[in-house]
Amino acid sequence: MFRRLPDRQGDLVTFTFDGTPLTALMGDTVAAALLAAGVTRFRTTPVSGAERGPYCMMGVCFECLVSINGRGNRQACLTTVEEGMQVETQHGAATYSTEISA
Amino acid sequence: MSVHPVSAVSDLEEIYDLLVVGAGPAGLSAATAAAECGLSVLLCDDNGSPGGQIYRGITEASAATKSRLGKDYAAGEGIVTRFLASSASYAARASVWSIAPHEPETGEASGLEAGVSLAGAARLIRARRAILATGALERPFPIPGWTLPGVMTAGSAQIAMKTAGLVPSGRTVIAGTGPLLYLLASQLIGAGASVIAVIDTTPNGNKRRALAHAIDFVRSAYGLKGARLLAQVHRHVRVIRNVTALEAAGNGGLSEVVVTHRGGTERLPTDLLLLHQGIVPNLNLSLASGCASGWNERQATFTPTVDEWCQTSMPDIGIAGDAGGIIGAEGSALHGTLAGLAAAWRLGRLSERERDERAAPVRAILRSALRGRPFIDELFRPSDDFRIPANPETIVCRCEEVTAGAIRATMPLGVRGPNQMKAYLRCGMGPCQGRLCGLTVTEIIAQERGVAPGEVGYYNVRTPIKPVTLKELAALPQSDSAIKAVAGIVEKPVSANHPQSHV
Amino acid sequence: MTDRDVLVVGGGLLGASIAWGLARLGLRVVVLDEGDTAFRAARANFGLVWVQGKGLGKLEYSNWTQASAALWPSLSDELKRETGIDPGFSQPGGFSIRLTELELQRGVDAMNTLQGQPNIARYPYEILNHRETKARLPAIGPTVAGSIYSPLDGHANPLRLYRAFHAALHKMGAAYLPDHRVERISHQDGAFTVEGPWGTMSAGRIVLAAGIGNTRLAPMVGLNVPLVPSRGQIIVTEKTMPFLHHPVGNIRQVDEGGVIIGESKEATMDHHRPRTPVTAVLADRAMRMFPIIGELNVVRIWAAFRIITPDGFPIYEQSRTCRGAFAVACHSGVTLAANHAFTIAGHIAQGEIPASLSTFSSERFDVSAAA
Numbered sequence: 023m024f025r026r027l028p029d030r031q032g033d034l035v036t037f038t039f040d041g042t043p044l045t046a047l048m049g050d051t052v053a054a055a056l057l058a059a060g061v062t063r064f065r066t067t068p069v070s071g072a073e074r075g076p077y078c079m080m081g082v083c084f085e086c087l088v089s090i091n092g093r094g095n096r097q098a099c100l101t102t103v104e105e106g107m108q109v110e111t112q113h114g115a116a117t118y119s120t121e122i123s124a
Numbered sequence: 125m126s127v128h129p130v131s132a133v134s135d136l137e138e139i140y141d142l143l144v145v146g147a148g149p150a151g152l153s154a155a156t157a158a159a160e161c162g163l164s165v166l167l168c169d170d171n172g173s174p175g176g177q178i179y180r181g182i183t184e185a186s187a188a189t190k191s192r193l194g195k196d197y198a199a200g201e202g203i204v205t206r207f208l209a210s211s212a213s214y215a216a217r218a219s220v221w222s223i224a225p226h227e228p229e230t231g232e233a234s235g236l237e238a239g240v241s242l243a244g245a246a247r248l249i250r251a252r253r254a255i256l257a258t259g260a261l262e263r264p265f266p267i268p269g270w271t272l273p274g275v276m277t278a279g280s281a282q283i284a285m286k287t288a289g290l291v292p293s294g295r296t297v298i299a300g301t302g303p304l305l306y307l308l309a310s311q312l313i314g315a316g317a318s319v320i321a322v323i324d325t326t327p328n329g330n331k332r333r334a335l336a337h338a339i340d341f342v343r344s345a346y347g348l349k350g351a352r353l354l355a356q357v358h359r360h361v362r363v364i365r366n367v368t369a370l371e372a373a374g375n376g377g378l379s380e381v382v383v384t385h386r387g388g389t390e391r392l393p394t395d396l397l398l399l400h401q402g403i404v405p406n407l408n409l410s411l412a413s414g415c416a417s418g419w420n421e422r423q424a425t426f427t428p429t430v431d432e433w434c435q436t437s438m439p440d441i442g443i444a445g446d447a448g449g450i451i452g453a454e455g456s457a458l459h460g461t462l463a464g465l466a467a468a469w470r471l472g473r474l475s476e477r478e479r480d481e482r483a484a485p486v487r488a489i490l491r492s493a494l495r496g497r498p499f500i501d502e503l504f505r506p507s508d509d510f511r512i513p514a515n516p517e518t519i520v521c522r523c524e525e526v527t528a529g530a531i532r533a534t535m536p537l538g539v540r541g542p543n544q545m546k547a548y549l550r551c552g553m554g555p556c557q558g559r560l561c562g563l564t565v566t567e568i569i570a571q572e573r574g575v576a577p578g579e580v581g582y583y584n585v586r587t588p589i590k591p592v593t594l595k596e597l598a599a600l601p602q603s604d605s606a607i608k609a610v611a612g613i614v615e616k617p618v619s620a621n622h623p624q625s626h627v
Numbered sequence: 628m629t630d631r632d633v634l635v636v637g638g639g640l641l642g643a644s645i646a647w648g649l650a651r652l653g654l655r656v657v658v659l660d661e662g663d664t665a666f667r668a669a670r671a672n673f674g675l676v677w678v679q680g681k682g683l684g685k686l687e688y689s690n691w692t693q694a695s696a697a698l699w700p701s702l703s704d705e706l707k708r709e710t711g712i713d714p715g716f717s718q719p720g721g722f723s724i725r726l727t728e729l730e731l732q733r734g735v736d737a738m739n740t741l742q743g744q745p746n747i748a749r750y751p752y753e754i755l756n757h758r759e760t761k762a763r764l765p766a767i768g769p770t771v772a773g774s775i776y777s778p779l780d781g782h783a784n785p786l787r788l789y790r791a792f793h794a795a796l797h798k799m800g801a802a803y804l805p806d807h808r809v810e811r812i813s814h815q816d817g818a819f820t821v822e823g824p825w826g827t828m829s830a831g832r833i834v835l836a837a838g839i840g841n842t843r844l845a846p847m848v849g850l851n852v853p854l855v856p857s858r859g860q861i862i863v864t865e866k867t868m869p870f871l872h873h874p875v876g877n878i879r880q881v882d883e884g885g886v887i888i889g890e891s892k893e894a895t896m897d898h899h900r901p902r903t904p905v906t907a908v909l910a911d912r913a914m915r916m917f918p919i920i921g922e923l924n925v926v927r928i929w930a931a932f933r934i935i936t937p938d939g940f941p942i943y944e945q946s947r948t949c950r951g952a953f954a955v956a957c958h959s960g961v962t963l964a965a966n967h968a969f970t971i972a973g974h975i976a977q978g979e980i981p982a983s984l985s986t987f988s989s990e991r992f993d994v995s996a997a998a
């Protein structure tokens with residue numbers, strides 16, 4: 023759905039989405055990196071389970087929510103990708119892995 | 125001199141003369157003008173680099189990006205450079221989630237208290253005044269299927285291009301109206317996006333009303349630019365006009381756009397639909413801080429009430445740029461300068477005469493910059509069909525999945541405005557805090573009641589207007605009286621237990 | 628005289644529940660309410676149906692509260708049946724979590740005194756230490772001292788309850804008139820006439836259920852509703868996975884998934900803006916109780932005013948000088964909703980609040996009576 027312009031270059035960063043390794047350009051937001059990798063479905067809603075993907079890319083719509091390193095409800099369009107980041111589809115309401123609770 | 129970068133809340137001072145929120149043309153200009161008058165200024169913006177919407181990513185942009193985005197984009201460099209040379213403090217990636225009158229438990233109240241979050245930590249700072257330069261949002265575009273993955277705003281595609289060099293690659297349809305629609309279309313086409321159609325939803329009737337302002341428009345910079353963009357888009361793609369209905373269809377994701385126009389209904393197999401019907405002020409911070417606003421019929425939105433010196437109804441708060449009503453990038457920068465001068469005057473750094481002298485040339489350019497506005501507002505005012513959904517299935521509140529039909533069906537319970545509707549249906553209660561449904565809900569209620577939207581009003585917006593975690597709030601300073609108010613008793617006085625400041 | 632029997636002033640939780648109760652009994656009811664931005668505790672409350680700890684100093688209040696909790700299942704069923712709206716009621720038993728040994732001891736002492744009152748209807752409760760609490764609420768934090776549990780406590784979805792009352796009222800054909808703020812009330816020849824910028828309206832009976840507005844209206848018909856300032860602040864988070872299946876006195880996970888936090892009391896009604904030190908204490912204590920919620924984004928914070936009398940107990944009162952005028956005011960309008968819809972509405976329909984409820988008359992606040 024999106025492709026990277028050829029003049030856009032930079033260092034590569036590796037992250038995973040639902041366990042699959044993907045590469046991004048350093049400085050990409052998680053949302054841009056996923057769109058570049060062809061991912062458009064980021065989450066399902068807590069109300070009806072409908073699928074959603076990013077809508078505004080500027081932090082206002084909260085449609086791009088994903089789980090990042092075990093923390094749910096992260097706005098992918100406002101989060102910069104980091105090496106080794108584990109990104110996952112968010113199913114319904116946010117979940118948190120329990121280790122974080124300490 | 126150069127700006128003082130702030131990268132953690134612990135680097136923030138206790139108090140500033142002026143807090144500016146937003147690093148678009150308005151906020152940058154306001155901060156620069158105020159700092160140049162000697163005020164201590166903190167500018168907070170939630171992006172990683174200055175520029176706001178129009179100049180997003182400008183400090184990192186390559187020559188190729190600049191040429192792709194055109195002269196207007198490159199013009200941002202001057203504004204950013206001047207700001208970076210000022211004495212202001214600049215907190216990037218810092219969001220301001222509340223602004224309220226400062227209320228000390230003892231001693232005299234004065235100025236404001238703002239909640240700022242940066243790098244996962246929150247902090248309360250004080251400011252004698254604030255200027256809200258929070259810019260604009262794309263107007264909600266509630267059509268059937270607008271929540272499907274694969275439907276995005278045209279502005280979002282521009283952001284992806286500016287910040288990540290991404291361009292749409294599948295079959296792309298751009299739909300809507302507004303002065304930016306053709307700009308975004310031509311930028312995307314210029315970058316090689318595979319746009320198969322532009323669906324122009326501008327209502328025909330607008331032309332007549334707009335004509336009354338046509339002379340001003342032709343004399344303004346917009347006139348020329350607009351005509352050039354239109355021609356460019358027309359040369360490259362099919363433009364569908366006289367549109368009466370638009371729908372995004374697909375199962376779990378977009379597969380086609382269904383458009384009804386004078387020639388009938390067409391189904392266009394589509395991978396990406398980019399919607400845009402103009403922009404409206406980003407109201408949440410000004411409303412949550414108590415600034416009065418009113419319905420602006422020509423822009424079909426609420427706009428904060430501000431005087432010629434950008435002063436709101438709240439004594440210590442000013443508003444500059446698109447946040448106060450859409451005036452465009454050039455207008456926003458000039459407006460920001462006026463707001464900065466006004467702040468310096470109110471804080472005693474400029475006399476009234478100095479203020480007026482410095483403001484006079486700025487006002488003159490602002491007047492000519494705004495000359496084409498009424499024409500644009502009239503010409504591109506989106507039609508009722510696309511603002512006030514008639515189809516009962518159309519989702520209005522995306523977060524809580526509340527449809528237009530549910531809203532209309534609840535009216536007979538005696539609902540007069542959006543706050544009672546929110547209590548009944550949860551519309552506006554989700555994480556976007558009504559940004560994508562507020563205007564629509566108000567306008568549906570107004571239509572059902574047969575009154576003007578101004579009479580219906582808007583949501584009561586609550587803080588925090590930007591995400592802040594419970595953990596961040598829990599780390600803010602406590603006080604004995606607050607502990608007593610919650611726990612009933614104070615077991616260990618705060619002074620011994622909770623450090624009052626972060627340092 | 629007219630086609631209406633009763634005017635109910637105020638369409639919040641009390642007004643709506645009593646109006647519905649009256650309409651159910653066949654009375655023709657008109658509800659007069661303020662507009663969209665009015666202060667309405669019905670839209671701002673915490674949603675507990677709470678029994679434990681209530682009634683210290685007035686055992687009748689404990690019994691009254693227990694009676695309402697017992698009636699709640701029928702209220703919930705009837706509203707659901709009539710309107711299709713589920714008020715989200717459940718009664719899984721509730722916990723008061725205590726963070727320190729001193730807090731726990733204070734709670735235990737209060738329960739002992741409460742249940743030691745003669746003639747009180749005793750109800751079961753348990754005092755649980757950290758380990759016992761953890762066994763039932765696995766998400767609690769390591770520093771929680773313990774808790775008090777009572778099986779009678781429950782909760783509801785206060786906004787759906789409020790909508791269900793209005794939907795049921797509408798279905799009964801009762802008139803609900805928003806933007807009809809009552810400025811003045813007069814009483815002549817057995818009829819009450821209410822008046823506002825919108826006009827006037829009369830009926831033979833009137834119920835004042837105007838929340839904090841009652842204090843001003845009551846003397847116009849020979850009633851007295853003294854209230855004291857009390858501000859409560861509430862924090863709501865984004866939706867998260869279900870982790871808390873019981874109501875806790877100050878934290879609940881609502882059925883939609885969000886977490887709602889609030890237990891502050893400030894003796895002021897100065898403004899509606901949240902106070903940040905109070906927000907900080909609320910957040911800090913909530914996180915010590917359930918550390919997992921620290922990561923949640925807060926969606927909104929608000930402050931609201933309680934409708935609370937000087938001794939904290941309800942007022943149900945009829946006018947001696949203007950027969951047919953009633954006033955109702957209480958803090959726990961969700962808990963007591965079933966009593967209001969069924970019992971109080973029944974008494975008002977009969978035209979008399981019985982002697983058994985005279986303990987809730989506001990005469991208890993009369994200076995002369997006290998002297």
Ligand SMILES: Cc1cc2nc3c(=O)[nH]c(=O)nc-3n(C[C@H](O)[C@H](O)[C@H](O)COP(=O)(O)OP(=O)(O)OC[C@H]3O[C@@H](n4cnc5c(N)ncnc54)[C@H](O)[C@@H]3O)c2cc1C
Nearest residue numbers: 146148149150169170176177178220259279445446452453
């Ligand atoms: C998506 C989009 C794309 C646009 N593209 C163009 C374009 O290409 N050309 C053009 O002429 N006009 C464009 N516009 C119009 C543009 O908004 C204005 O003309 C101009 O940018 C307005 O300047 P401003 O300074 O008022 O606000 P903005 O430039 O919008 O700047 C506001 C800034 O404040 C930040 N902010 C908002 N709230 C907070 C908060 N609470 N805490 C911290 N930071 C906050 C925002 O992230 C943003 O960086 C676009 C608008 C949108 C919405």
Ligand SMILES: Cc1cc2nc3c(=O)[nH]c(=O)nc-3n(C[C@H](O)[C@H](O)[C@H](O)COP(=O)(O)OP(=O)(O)OC[C@H]3O[C@@H](n4cnc5c(N)ncnc54)[C@H](O)[C@@H]3O)c2cc1C
Nearest residue numbers: 637639640641668669673675809838840859958960961962
């Ligand atoms: C923070 C907080 C938490 C709470 N938590 C709980 C809880 O967990 N459990 C529980 O049981 N209870 C709780 N409550 C209490 C409960 O919300 C109230 O008891 C209940 O809402 C009171 O209902 P009311 O109808 O008297 O007042 P309101 O709901 O405030 O309604 C009063 C109505 O009267 C109208 N009105 C006022 N003046 C006039 C006038 N002159 N003319 C016409 N109309 C008028 C107002 O517009 C309003 O609609 C809580 C309250 C607060 C503030």
Ligand code: FES
Nearest residue numbers: 079083084086099
């Ligand atoms: S895409 Fe809208 S918030 Fe991220």
